[in-house]
Amino acid sequence: MTRLKRNLFALLQPIIAVIIGLLAGAIAIVLLGDSVIDTYAEMWNGAFGSFYFLTNTLTRATPIILTGLGVALAFRAGFFNMGSTGQMVLGGLAAAITALYLPGPGWMVLVVSLVVGMAIGGLWSLFAGYMDAKFGINLLISTLLLNYIASLFAGYMVAFPLKDQSGSAAMAQTPMIDKSIWLPKLFSGMSLHAGFILAIVAAIALYIFIQKSVSGYEIRMLGNNPFFAAYGGVKRGRMMVVAMLTSGALAGLAGAGEVLGTQHRYLDGALASADYGWSGIMATLLASSNPLGTAVAGILLAALQTGAMGVERNTNVPLEVASVIQAVLTLFVSARFGYAFLKRRKEKK
Amino acid sequence: MTLLLEMKNITKKYGDFTANHNINFDVRKGEIHALVGENGAGKTTLMRMLYGMEEPTSGSIMINGKEVHFHDPSEAIRQGIGMVHQHFMLFPSFTLAENIVIGGEPKRSGLFDRKAAADKVNELGQMYGMPVDPWRKAGDCPLGVQQRTEILKVLYQGADVIILDEPTGVLTPSEVKELLQSIKRLAAQGKSFILITHKLHEVMEAADRITVLRDGVITGHMESNTTDEEQISRLMVGRDLIPMSRVANEPGASVMHVQNVTLAGAKGAKPLLDNVTLTVRQGEIVGIAGISGNGQSELLQVISGLVQPDSGIVELNGKDVTGDSVRAIREQGMAHIPEDRYMWGASREATVLDNGLMGHQHQYKKGGLIQSHKLRKVVSGWVERFAIKTGSLDTQAQFLSGGNLQKLIAAREFAQNKPFLIAAEPTRGVDVGAMETIHGELLAKCKAGDGILLVSSELTEILKLSDRVLVMYEGAIAGELSAAEATEEQISLLMAGGKRQL
Numbered sequence: 141m142t143r144l145k146r147n148l149f150a151l152l153q154p155i156i157a158v159i160i161g162l163l164a165g166a167i168a169i170v171l172l173g174d175s176v177i178d179t180y181a182e183m184w185n186g187a188f189g190s191f192y193f194l195t196n197t198l199t200r201a202t203p204i205i206l207t208g209l210g211v212a213l214a215f216r217a218g219f220f221n222m223g224s225t226g227q228m229v230l231g232g233l234a235a236a237i238t239a240l241y242l243p244g245p246g247w248m249v250l251v252v253s254l255v256v257g258m259a260i261g262g263l264w265s266l267f268a269g270y271m272d273a274k275f276g277i278n279l280l281i282s283t284l285l286l287n288y289i290a291s292l293f294a295g296y297m298v299a300f301p302l303k304d305q306s307g308s309a310a311m312a313q314t315p316m317i318d319k320s321i322w323l324p325k326l327f328s329g330m331s332l333h334a335g336f337i338l339a340i341v342a343a344i345a346l347y348i349f350i351q352k353s354v355s356g357y358e359i360r361m362l363g364n365n366p367f368f369a370a371y372g373g374v375k376r377g378r379m380m381v382v383a384m385l386t387s388g389a390l391a392g393l394a395g396a397g398e399v400l401g402t403q404h405r406y407l408d409g410a411l412a413s414a415d416y417g418w419s420g421i422m423a424t425l426l427a428s429s430n431p432l433g434t435a436v437a438g439i440l441l442a443a444l445q446t447g448a449m450g451v452e453r454n455t456n457v458p459l460e461v462a463s464v465i466q467a468v469l470t471l472f473v474s475a476r477f478g479y480a481f482l483k484r485r486k487e488k489k
Numbered sequence: 490m491t492l493l494l495e496m497k498n499i500t501k502k503y504g505d506f507t508a509n510h511n512i513n514f515d516v517r518k519g520e521i522h523a524l525v526g527e528n529g530a531g532k533t534t535l536m537r538m539l540y541g542m543e544e545p546t547s548g549s550i551m552i553n554g555k556e557v558h559f560h561d562p563s564e565a566i567r568q569g570i571g572m573v574h575q576h577f578m579l580f581p582s583f584t585l586a587e588n589i590v591i592g593g594e595p596k597r598s599g600l601f602d603r604k605a606a607a608d609k610v611n612e613l614g615q616m617y618g619m620p621v622d623p624w625r626k627a628g629d630c631p632l633g634v635q636q637r638t639e640i641l642k643v644l645y646q647g648a649d650v651i652i653l654d655e656p657t658g659v660l661t662p663s664e665v666k667e668l669l670q671s672i673k674r675l676a677a678q679g680k681s682f683i684l685i686t687h688k689l690h691e692v693m694e695a696a697d698r699i700t701v702l703r704d705g706v707i708t709g710h711m712e713s714n715t716t717d718e719e720q721i722s723r724l725m726v727g728r729d730l731i732p733m734s735r736v737a738n739e740p741g742a743s744v745m746h747v748q749n750v751t752l753a754g755a756k757g758a759k760p761l762l763d764n765v766t767l768t769v770r771q772g773e774i775v776g777i778a779g780i781s782g783n784g785q786s787e788l789l790q791v792i793s794g795l796v797q798p799d800s801g802i803v804e805l806n807g808k809d810v811t812g813d814s815v816r817a818i819r820e821q822g823m824a825h826i827p828e829d830r831y832m833w834g835a836s837r838e839a840t841v842l843d844n845g846l847m848g849h850q851h852q853y854k855k856g857g858l859i860q861s862h863k864l865r866k867v868v869s870g871w872v873e874r875f876a877i878k879t880g881s882l883d884t885q886a887q888f889l890s891g892g893n894l895q896k897l898i899a900a901r902e903f904a905q906n907k908p909f910l911i912a913a914e915p916t917r918g919v920d921v922g923a924m925e926t927i928h929g930e931l932l933a934k935c936k937a938g939d940g941i942l943l944v945s946s947e948l949t950e951i952l953k954l955s956d957r958v959l960v961m962y963e964g965a966i967a968g969e970l971s972a973a974e975a976t977e978e979q980i981s982l983l984m985a986g987g988k989r990q991l
Contacts, residue, residue, distance in 0.1 A: 352861070353857050353859065354850045354854045354857060357859060361839060364839055365838075371793070371847075372815070
């Protein structure tokens with residue numbers, strides 16, 4: 141297969157997966173006694189039906205793409221970073237604190253806030269890598285558990301020391317960030333902000349990094365066969381630092397982007413409960429860790445979620461139909477691993 | 490002797506590709522019939538059809554004069570055909586008896602009767618002169634015993650014709666001798682063997698008849714007492730092999746020196762490396778012989794920086810590199826053809842191009858990016874020079890045959906052009922033509938004044954290429970022989986732990 145074909149294939153895979161998911165969803169809708177065509181028409185409208193809905197979908201896709209890219213890089217290096225939610229939460233919190241308390245011109249505070257969010261997300265991720273390298277603590281487990289620590293810590297911070305005292309609402313959240321520090325909206329009156337541009341740039345940059353750069357090559361080989369990489373002089377420790385730091389930084393950027401572009405404050409639970417982190421992992425798996433494919437899959441998954449809201453607004457079909465479709469997608473991802481395995485066995489014969 | 494099995498006008502096509510063309514092949518009762526040929530000549534395809542794993546495009550298979558059609562191996566087994574695969578198919582955590590009776594377990598009141606199985610295995614072992622301990626776990630047995638178990642398994646299934654696919658690849662010289670004796674004895678008792686191999690001295694020693702395949706057609710068919718190794722290899726390769734002679738260089742300064750290197754084993758076990766000292770000088774090939782598992786792998790890992798020794802030093806080009814990173818050691822002047830191409834030498838999922846880049850990645854770096862245009866040209870050059878059969882440079886390595894992947898790895902390491910090369914099993918699994926190319930490259934490199942450390946389980950390879958031979962036994966150097974004095978017998982003795990006798 142040529143390289144171009146392989147890239148096209150990586151883009152095609154999430155689309156095929158979504159089509160199969162939609163077929164399964166259709167069955168669920170039929171069982172509920174509703175019209176499949178009407179429901180899916182509503183879903184389409186809810187996701188892409190107007191410029192407003194389209195930008196809404198892309199807004200939702202932004203953190204999914206960014207966390208997905210982070211996970212993709214870690215997966216490529218053979219590290220199972222399941223901690224994107226926690227990295228995103230801490231990145232978001234750090235960005236909020238910086239934006240609230242750092243003096244200076246708005247654009248500069250914005251840039252610094254984004255960078256601090258990335259740094260904190262990256263360090264949180266690297267911490268798990270450090271524990272793996274130093275104490276042999278399984279990365280899968282440590283990244284997973286660090287999510288809870290991050291979420292609960294952030295929850296405490298906004299419930300007590302950083303709590304917004306100005307409003308009447310007793311919500312666990314920071315005060316509103318000054319307007320001059322917000323990520324600019326791309327279109328007036330729409331939710332889409334500059335974070336989406338950052339996500340697309342990150343996808344392209346990560347693609348080039350993984351496919352074309354020497355470090356990306358070393359990361360790929362490390363993920364494919366760590367013995368081969370060691371034999372060829374690739375330093376696992378250094379690659380782990382690069383991969384985990386970058387991976388966490390992308391998740392941190394996702395959190396900072398949400399805080400500075402959408403919420404404009406850190407609101408307890410807003411990042412974790414929306415499951416951006418998990419959707420990001422899902423996008424990566426659908427696209428076999430290809431950055432460009434991850435971006436496409438991220439938009440599709442966001443469309444599924446915003447579309448389902450449209451369905452619930454306008455039909456009797458409940459929001460959960462989207463969960464059915466997502467569940468089938470998950471199945472499809474695992475089935476594809478099985479298929480790849482079978483294919484390999486066949487070609488060996 | 491009566492004709493037991495006959496394959497008539499067998500042709501097998503895969504699309505446009507003809508793997509076997511009009512092959513006639515037969516086996517008599519009680520004979521050993523060797524099937525020889527290079528990788529990809531069509532030996533395996535032919536045997537897969539006989540064993541029911543493939544069906545011929547045209548042609549017929551007759552057993553005892555009756556035509557048969559096999560759709561899967563179980564039908565072939567029922568007709569008395571058994572196959573011992575190149576890679577043993579034993580369950581390491583099962584006992585030998587359990588492995589042998591698998592699929593036909595003796596039962597008592599519906600339950601597996603282990604005692605009866607063990608008795609049965611003892612009986613079989615006695616009958617065929619291949620005793621094994623039925624209660625031992627397969628994983629704990631040496632490879633020779635595992636192979637014997639495979640043969641007993643096939644005999645237990647009632648095979649009259651036994652296909653042995655490259656049976657000696659993993660065995661020590663004494664185990665090979667034992668195996669050949671066993672199959673000769675079994676043949677005398679009326680069993681027939683098809684021996685697939687490319688080791689010609691084994692063919693000459695054991696076979697009654699020889700059939701040579703090249704590119705899917707039969708190029709020769711003879712009685713073993715009317716031919717010799719040279720004629721067979723000519724028929725296999727289709728041309729005369731250029732006899733390679735080693736010109737003894739005057740060795741120069743040391744390029745690699747290992748001093749008193751020790752590496753501890755697991756707690757209580759013997760050390761993996763026991764005070765090893767050796768030197769490789771410019772313009773010489775130092776061969777390391779030994780039964781695998783006697784410290785060769787560990788020695789190479791220490792030299793290449795993958796494992797740190799507990800004591801002792803490694804010097805490369807006069808610089809102490811002990812404790813340096815793999816990359817630093819490579820840059821100090823080492824290239825390395827690793828012993829296990831799939832574990833150390835390649836990534837199956839990566840493309841030919843990516844596999845070719847390993848170890849060169851910092852030479853093809855510009856502004857952090859890979860200079861892929863330049864790299865493509867270089868790797869294409871290797872593909873041409875070593876006749877590597879691959880779809881394209883973007884084909885994944887897992888789709889290359891083992892021999893072709895080995896050629897790619899060898900080409901990659903020769904291209905490093907470093908003053909010291911580790912060549913571990915450089916020709917494992919490659920065919921005669923490729924072996925000739927790789928041996929030629931090794932000798933040329935040596936002639937150019939570089940030092941080579943050759944580790945091989947093939948004694949013929951060691952003897953053919955080395956200026957000096959070191960034998961490793963239980964992690965220590967058991968003896969050193971010069972090219973002039975080294976003989977297969979002497980090396981075998983040292984390999985088995987015997988003392989050096991002069």
